[in-house]
Amino acid sequence: MRGPEPTVDNRRMNRRDDIMRLLPPPAREVPPADWSAVVAYLGADLPVGYKWFVETYGTGTLGAGGFDRMLFRHPNQVLAGRDIVGQMEFMRECLLGRRDRGHDSRPVFPEPGGLVGFAASSEDFEFYFAAEPDTDPDAWPVVWHDFADYGDTRWAEFPQGFERFLHDLIRGEIPKEVTGESRGYTEFLPVEPGTRYHSVEGPVTDAGTAGAWRPVR
Secondary structure, X not given: OOOOOOOHHHHHHHHHHHHHHHOOOOXXXXXXXXXXXXXXXXXXXXXXXXXXXXXXXXXXXXXXXXXXXXXXXXXXXXXXXXXXXXXXHHHHHHHHHHHHOOOXXXXXXXXXXXXXXXXXXXXXXXXXXXEOOOOOHHHOOEEEEEOOOOOOOOEEEEOOOHHHHHHHHHXXXXXXXXXXXXXXXXXXXEOOXXXXXXXXXXXXXXXXXXXXXXXXX
């Protein structure tokens, strides 16, 4: 006799347990996250799975080769002069500029299904949500784009949403046509504080112990 079907919450917890087993979170403490500026910017919340990942792992890069080294930003930290909203707006302006030049044709936030950037990599790859503010953010597809390819051919869409996309990526189930010859996605490297990185309170010059960073008050 079969037991009851797992609930959505149970499936989510099992998936997160597996993500943390395959991709152990950094040992450092991650400060509490304030998403209010992002919600005000979008007029909608972000996917729960994406926020869980950032709140668990903090600012850092995912992966060790291929289209990885995806940089994720904690909402309370500024990197290279941009906070998370600034990075979203920067990626939006880049998309609009390329579309004006006839290179891209995808909708851009706040258009229906418009792209909202959430990560970029050292290999000129960009990662977006296809955002529909009136729908469940956990159902927003993940869209990948090759920034270096100024055509409309190097796009891929993953309709399963962020958390399942992340799980599939870590397990090596994303097609090699998209990921390239990656060395895997089971490594997360925290971005450490230093003079090149800032909190919203100003330059971080007192890095302290390795892996520590200044919480934003």
